[in-house]
Amino acid sequence: MNEIPMNDVARELLKDVADIDGKPEGVAFNIREDSQCAGRNSTDNIQIVSKEDGSGIDIIVQPGTKNDKVFIPALVTCSGVHDLVYNDFYIGEDADVTIVAGCGVSTDGCDGSEHNGIHRFFLKPGSKVLYIEKHIGVGEGTGKRVINPETYIEQEAGSYMEMNTTQIKGVDSTKRKSAAKLGEGAKLVIKEKLMTHGDQYAETAFEVDMDGAGSSCTLSSRSVARDRSRQLFLSKINGNNQCAGHSECDAIIMDEGVVSAIPEITANDLEAELIHEAAIGKIAGDQIIKLRTLGLTEHEAEQHIIEGFLK
């Protein structure tokens, strides 16, 4: 495996998406930069190996691993890059791991750049994963910054996965697809935060099959659509056994932003309990008035409310 040196744009993106300054020390990581490898480290607990066909990496977390962490950020630092990667995560029995997997795209020319990451998770019985994914786009270029993440999750008995995704700025187009199959007693929590600006478009599609007895899922999405941006939220929860599913989508619209929410819940089993809630609206006028009486301008009041909403 050949490692390329990390450039300055990559270093900046890395701070934004993974909260780390250069290559982390003492932990497992793989830094992908413009479709190449800019650094990798395996540990006793977590091995990272290239797939034989070169399409991506396998991340193998050993059974019984406790409180460990792995970083796998992907960075696109120039225009005209079309990146596609397949990463598979194998989480051993009773392992407990945090995976930090941000993606940053920077364009400075008129060509667009794109990162498409396809992540699959296989959780063995009793394992626990916290998956954190932050997406940002930066740069002055007119080229479109596109990020299309796909996530497939298979959870065996008693496993727990929490997926926290954040896309706050600069991504012109994103289509997120997440699908999960939950075994007996498996629990999935997805928390999404999204803000779109300008003419951006963002689409999120969840599909969860609760196949095992005692399985549960909670999908929550909080989003803000500013300017002329558009968002589409799709979620599909199928209760195929004794299980509990909850989906909620709260969206704030500003300017000429447009938001659609299409959630779908289907109870295929008498013991399935499914709930969905969605609310779309602008910031309540009385909230702004209250903050203005405290001395904030209207703009500051809006900022304050949005930050609180997406925190």
Place this chain on the structure above:
Amino acid sequence: MNEIPMNDVARELLKDVADIDGKPEGVAFNIREDSQCAGRNSTDNIQIVSKEDGSGIDIIVQPGTKNDKVFIPALVTCSGVHDLVYNDFYIGEDADVTIVAGCGVSTDGCDGSEHNGIHRFFLKPGSKVLYIEKHIGVGEGTGKRVINPETYIEQEAGSYMEMNTTQIKGVDSTKRKSAAKLGEGAKLVIKEKLMTHGDQYAETAFEVDMDGAGSSCTLSSRSVARDRSRQLFLSKINGNNQCAGHSECDAIIMDEGVVSAIPEITANDLEAELIHEAAIGKIAGDQIIKLRTLGLTEHEAEQHIIEGFLK
């Protein structure tokens, strides 16, 4: 117009769907029996006239009509009938009227019977309509009883429409389609109650465009799916102006009943406020236990809870 005499099955159905014993007196009505007319009366305020092509009737409510009522039940009393009727309601300015429009299908043979009623409502400014529609299927025949109602509503400024629909038993298959366009300050309330048994299938699709400033809609559906019956609830609310929309769907599943809810809310305007809620589950165990301690059997307790839920 030739009137046919009403048969005994029709009289029974009429009681069930419209709460009247034979032809009502002193009010406007039109009783449709097996695709023919079994009675009609117009009044000064409300005229009922056949469409020239024979496809149905026009119901014309004069402007300023107050607290008046019109009955337009449709009855299918035997097997092998495939009824299709187009009824248009023209509601004059500031009129206030209650429309009772139930439909009953009785089959005693092995052929199915079907009633498809297509109702259009045109509400002039300031008018007010309470529309009550009860659907039932009866009879010992193995032929399928099918009712597919379609409703199109156009509401002008400041008009109000409430639509209460109930389908409690005996209808083997139903596809209900309701669409509405709301003008300035127009308000629409739809309340649906549904119970399915055996191998029945019921589908409900709402689509509401809130085009006028200050318009609002509330769609609520309460349903129970017993045995192997299946239900699909679709609702689509588009907020195209300053408006408020609320959709809620509560479903109880029993036995092997299956329920899907797919609501869709889209805010195309900054001043649109849209909320959706859906919940699907079985009767809570503690509710049944509580009623059993009061001396009810499990079956009685279930009946009691369902009656309360659909009341």
